[in-house]
Amino acid sequence: MQPINLKEKFDLINNYWSSMLLGELNNQAVKIAKLKGEFIWHYHENEDEMFFVIEGKLIIKLRDKDTLLKKNEFVVIPRGVEHKPVAKNEVLVMMFEPISTINTRNIENDITIKT
């Protein structure tokens, strides 16, 4: 039950697109990541995904439009919806997802290694 300071945790992250687990509650994971550049088109079969921008600007490309997220803004991408995050400059994001699915998100893991 110690307070978690996001800025201090972001300072420990050296790689883009690689998330850090900060906490767990109700079988959900609280994670942060630094994003920069273009991710690939992908979707999550069994989980909704939330991007909450702590610093910077994040574009979430969808097949029919682009969504721009600024500081203190979030969006929920429903399961099954193709999307492609794009960060022209560094973006700090907070994310939530079910704990049970973390180790099966192979698409993200593959990309993390490549970048």
Add this chain to the structure above:
Amino acid sequence: MQPINLKEKFDLINNYWSSMLLGELNNQAVKIAKLKGEFIWHYHENEDEMFFVIEGKLIIKLRDKDTLLKKNEFVVIPRGVEHKPVAKNEVLVMMFEPISTINTRNIENDITIKT
């Protein structure tokens, strides 16, 4: 899939300790609230509770210590743990909790009406 701007939503809240639902994902609710003053001692039997401070300073009193949360800091209160939030000045917080339990949190609802 529209971006949700927290600051704009906070501007719509006129009552302290009354939460506003902003989104849902994976059977979890994303909520915000304005806090000021002292809440009562309480605990949640079946859910962990997350307080993420967007603006201000929040004290979470526990039976054995006080925890101070500042901007960009969060804490997870495990289910069953007694706590008492105290906000000397106005605090803006983001919270997450299971959707299924929202309507059974009678303790919070009672307080919300009284304040």
